[in-house]
Amino acid sequence: MSTNRGRLEIAGLTAGYGQTRIIENLSLTVPAGGRLALLGRNGVGKTTTLATLVGQTTRHGGTITLDGVELGRLGSSARAAAGLGYVPQTRDVFRSLTVEENLVTGLKGRPRSALEEAYALFPRLGERRRNGGGELSGGEQQMLSVARALLGQPTVLLLDEPLEGLAPVICDLLMQALSRLSMSVILVEQQVDRALDFAEEVVMLDRGRVVHQGPAAEARADHALLERHLGVVPAG
């Protein structure tokens, strides 16, 4: 994945569901190849932000620009074609399809041989390639969802709580795999420690607005900041 692509700029974004506004005047920038953690308490608008980026909510104002291309008026599929890869909180694997068939749906016209990339990143998926999506454990479903998004060669990957409900050992495995990625990433995660270890920049939300923005390393050291906006203090 080329790192000179994937610059995402969000300016004055206001969005929600129907007339209900969840995020207000949100602005942030992810440089090409950058990693940003989007943090906040439950219900502050993190998932809505990602869903808005991929065109699944009602946008009331603001712009979303990927490598200079305005995405705001495009539909979900066009945004994905433009380079946004999305791994939703619900994982959304196709339960009636096998692992391999699920991966094929993410190929975007690439040859089937590209599936080996997914199996190299997550060998467990290779072992389970003939199993149905509904037969996988939570961790395997998350691997599948991430791998399927990556097969489309996105320039920006949006991850919505990928570690939710996973055993620590699976979280380690997943974060190791994610740390090898070279594209831009926006990570929404409740495990603040892991998110701050992974990201270079952090944005904190409260009631749909940005309340803090800065380097992840600084945020990690500022316990008062973390306690004020997230209600947690990371271990170590």
Add this chain to the structure above:
Amino acid sequence: MSAVATNRPRRETAGRRLRRAALDGAAVPVMAVLGLAAFWLFPDDLGLMTRIAATALYVLSLDLVLGFGGIATLGQAAMFGTGAYAAGIAAVNLVNEPITLLAIGGVAGGLIALVTGALILHARGLTLLMLTIAVVQIVQEVANKARDWTGGSDGLSGIDPAPVLGLFRFDLYGRTSYLFALAVLIVGYLVARRIVRSPFGLACRGVKEDPLRVAALGGSPKRYLVTLYAVAGVFAGVAGALTAVTSGIVGLDSASFSWSAEALVMLVLGGTGRLYGAVIGTVAFMTIHHILASSDPFHWMLFIGLFLMAIVLFAPGGITSGIERVVHRLKRGRA
């Protein structure tokens, strides 16, 4: 995306998938062997068996849209009827080579599906169902009014196809018709199987399950559904043309709402989303229909209704789900 019924599918277990794969793999050889065996065993019923083969292809087309795309439709006869009339009119006025006639029927069925699909597949649920009924009613009425071309309510007759491949003449006993129909069904089945296993077919199954997810992966759910609808229209059109070629007549009932509904009954009877379920459902329904109608011409509909109720109550997945369970038990017994 809104043209589909996005019901959450049952968990696809390894056992169920293996049973399906076993039946799927056996479908074509079984179809060929049983089809040829029936040719020798029931020489007096070749007309019925030809109708069954053509109808099975038609029901297969419905399985593509409903079973794999989740498109609720009661208008599949619009494509069947269009294909039948196109092939019939071509046979009377232009060309009588049977394979060319099938191609004409397929193109006509595909085109009508493409145009109507692009117009109606933004709708969902009952609205979509109503629109598909409207389409089939319009096609039937157009066929009725275009009497000079279609024969109106008298039907289109005078279809006299040339020998298949210039070699096999359509005989009075219906031997050529039956073998031709069986061959077309088997080829159609193989093509349909290839389609549903292709990336396009998998994407359509994805749309049936979760259209938003497919859009987030870069696919256009509506485009997939319209394409699938058109592809299924080609199958229905070929089935219609096959009926026209083998029976020599096309009637208004070939583009009727009741013919669409019957296809749905046959598909549900066999089991949706399997392909071979469409064939099994058609064979079962038409055979029982034939036996009951000839043994009790006044009350056969009652028995058909009871039979369908029994299937729905005791084998909700259709006949094929029962067969899959039997295969599973046999395998477990052997292990």
